[in-house]
Amino acid sequence: MNTQKTSKGLVGAGILSALAASLCCITPLLALIAGTSGFASAFSWLEPARPYLMGVTVLVLGFAWYQKLKPKKAKINCACEVDEKPSFLQTKSFLGIVTVFAVLMLAFPNYSHVFYPKTESKVPTTVWIESGNVAETNFEIEGMTCQGCEEHIKNAVAQLPGFISAEANHEKGKATVKFDKSKTTTEQIVTAINETGYKVIKQEGVNL
Numbered sequence: 001m002n003t004q005k006t007s008k009g010l011v012g013a014g015i016l017s018a019l020a021a022s023l024c025c026i027t028p029l030l031a032l033i034a035g036t037s038g039f040a041s042a043f044s045w046l047e048p049a050r051p052y053l054m055g056v057t058v059l060v061l062g063f064a065w066y067q068k069l070k071p072k073k074a075k076i077n078c079a080c081e082v083d084e085k086p087s088f089l090q091t092k093s094f095l096g097i098v099t100v101f102a103v104l105m106l107a108f109p110n111y112s113h114v115f116y117p118k119t120e121s122k123v124p125t126t127v128w129i130e131s132g133n134v135a136e137t138n139f140e141i142e143g144m145t146c147q148g149c150e151e152h153i154k155n156a157v158a159q160l161p162g163f164i165s166a167e168a169n170h171e172k173g174k175a176t177v178k179f180d181k182s183k184t185t186t187e188q189i190v191t192a193i194n195e196t197g198y199k200v201i202k203q204e205g206v207n208l
Contacts, residue, residue, distance in 0.1 A: 010064040018102035021053035112148030119158035140202035144170035
């Protein structure tokens with residue numbers, strides 16, 4: 001009975017630590033799907049702890065597999081003993097499913113961007129090239145932790161009527177937005193970014 005409880009505890013701890021390690025990048029996607037982007041950066045504070053949470057996940061699940069695969073002590077046959085069939089939650093199959101889930105969660109920041117819609121210019125190319133109203137602004141943004149955060153910000157500014165293009169880099173904490181200044185202002189872009197939960201702390205504009 002104690003072994004079964006330990007096994008369940010290890011599996012539960014593995015799932016929780018894997019979820020916690022990827023929560024900072026899962027939240028922006030959930031916010032986008034729910035249409036409540038304001039809490040997109042709610043768990044960005046977990047990013048510094050991510051390497052430790054990943055380590056805990058690997059250690060916990062590694063120990064769970066050790067417990068599952070280690071040779072069992074031979075039992076003394078006794079007529080009074082009845083071998084109980086373990087539940088699915090105690091099987092190698094379930095532990096395998098949990099392990100695959102944990103790996104997918106730990107790797108989520110590396111592929112989260114594929115779930116975001118492609119950003120497209122709201123202004124036809126021939127129009128903005130000839131208009132002379134094109135501006136480009138560089139923003140320093142606080143709170144980005146992965147590619148999903150980059151896509152969340154790009155998706156937010158892409159909703160503005162004068163949007164042309166956007167690039168973001170979570171490692172540098174910066175984003176560059178190109179837009180038609182006759183249709184959209186820098187202030188509107190700042191507001192759109194801040195409404196996602198991330199925060200613009202500096203901006204620098206360049207007219208093209």
